[in-house]
Amino acid sequence: MSPEPVKSPRRADVTRNTNETQIRVVINLDGTGQKKLHTGVPFLDHMLDQVARHGMVDLEVEAKGDLHIDAHHTVEDIGITIGQAFAQALADKSGICRYGHAYVPLDEALSRVVLDCSGRPGLEFHVPFKRAMIGQFDVDLTHEFFQGFVNHALVTLHIDNLRGDNAHHQCETVFKAFGRALRMAIEADSRSAGIIPSTKGSL
8 A cells, every 4th residue: 555645634644553563544435435455364354354444444454463373463463554544534523423333133143333423432242143253263262353453443332133043143233233334423413613622612
């Protein structure tokens, strides 16, 4: 990915380098669902594709991590970096709807995600996966991704898988619902243009 200058407050380009991972994320919250995903974790690429497509955000992720150990550091740090980029792109949050929610089914699976761009990190994650691995992907890393995201995006996020027998379906409905809830929360509210949606006056 070639570096691009930030064109508006709704775009961000963030790099995170540690001894464990080297990650770059470019995000455009006013996109069309375009994506360039090279995380080194194929299933995570598949899930982030859902976020971009259903959230209508343009998302580029380039990551190199210590995958010879396992995918934990890579997945967690990608969540962190996307969270940092999201917070930067959203700026002061004036004029947004702030809250978003979505129910998404996939065959037998159904998940609900509720999101608040609150300025406070909080995660309630209730996904009773039916098995521990989806291919080579450890399902525990789903929680690590979202924990990293909320800690740095400064959002409150409630994720509930309401039913499901297939772990792939369970996980995919979570990421699709996350994308849809995100899209709703960051949409412009035509009735409150320029107004920060909080009685405190800041988020």
